Amino acid sequence: EVQLxxxxxxxxxxxxxxxxxxxxxxxxxxxxWIGWVRxxxxxxxxxxxxxxxxxxxxxYSPSFQGQVTISADKSTSTASLQWSSLKASDTAMYYCARxxxxxxxxxxxxxGTLVTVSS
Amino acid sequence: xxxxTQPPSVSVAPGQAARITCGGNNIGSRPVHWYxxxxxxxxxxxxxxxxVRPSGIPERFSGSNSGNTATLxxxxxxxxxxxxxxxxVWDRSSDQRVFGGGTKLTVL
Numbered sequence: 001e002v003q004l005x006x007x008x009x010x011x012x013x014x015x016x017x018x019x020x021x022x023x024x025x026x027x028x029x030x031x032x033w034i035g036w037v038r039x040x041x042x043x044x045x046x047x048x049x050x051x052x053x054x055x056x057x058x059x060y061s062p063s064f065q066g067q068v069t070i071s072a073d074k075s076t077s078t079a080s081l082q083w084s085s086l087k088a089s090d091t092a093m094y095y096c097a098r099x100x101x102x103x104x105x106x107x108x109x110x111x112g113t114l115v116t117v118s119s
Numbered sequence: 120x121x122x123x124t125q126p127p128s129v130s131v132a133p134g135q136a137a138r139i140t141c142g143g144n145n146i147g148s149r150p151v152h153w154y155x156x157x158x159x160x161x162x163x164x165x166x167x168x169x170x171v172r173p174s175g176i177p178e179r180f181s182g183s184n185s186g187n188t189a190t191l192x193x194x195x196x197x198x199x200x201x202x203x204x205x206x207x208v209w210d211r212s213s214d215q216r217v218f219g220g221g222t223k224l225t226v227l
Binding site: 035045046059061062071097103107110112 | 120150152154156161162163165167168173203205207208209214215216217218219220221
């Protein structure tokens with residue numbers, strides 16, 4: 001069974017760093033793109049970027065380029081999303097999702113990680 | 120960047136058909152995917168590649184795509200279909216995935 005399990009909720013202060021994770025299982029982790037999606041409170045889905053764990057090829061949405069770093073660790077089948085300096089506006093739910101192999105849709109999603117940034 | 124436009128809300132009575140549109144420049148030339156998101160849950164794909172229904176999705180969900188508009192149709196709407204619906208495409212020219220703004224489906 002394909003599963004993406006994300007790390008737990010985080011409460012951080014502005015300026016702090018953070019790395020959240022997404023562990024894949026039940027499939028060949030290195031053979032599928034993993035995307036990250038932001039959902040701010042009460043708002044819609046926003047595409048952040050995507051990584052191919054097989055070779056770490058990464059593509060960022062222009063809105064998030066330079067604001068976050070997406071990475072993947074093949075040895076642990078884990079993709080990560082990190083911030084070096086959080087802002088209050090980073091408060092949101094973050095989802096990872098697998099892109100289906102032969103298309104461009106997201107077929108399996110993690111449960112989401114809620115990040116709260118508040119002083 | 121490529122923009123997808125959805126109506127913010129659609130309302131329909133139980134048993135009727137709901138149609139949710141997704142507008143984009145020449146969207147008919149690219150595959151469109153649709154996701155359903157219920158409160159407190161992660162999104163779930165209900166139609167991929169314009170009109171393909173994933174395993175486990177009721178036949179009441181169907182999709183079409185032509186010209187500048189893609190449409191998700193939910194026939195014989197049930198109370199359990201009440202959710203937010205998002206369209207998504209891959210913009211080849213920018214190599215970016217893009218979501219529409221989302222449509223809240225209300226079952227009256």
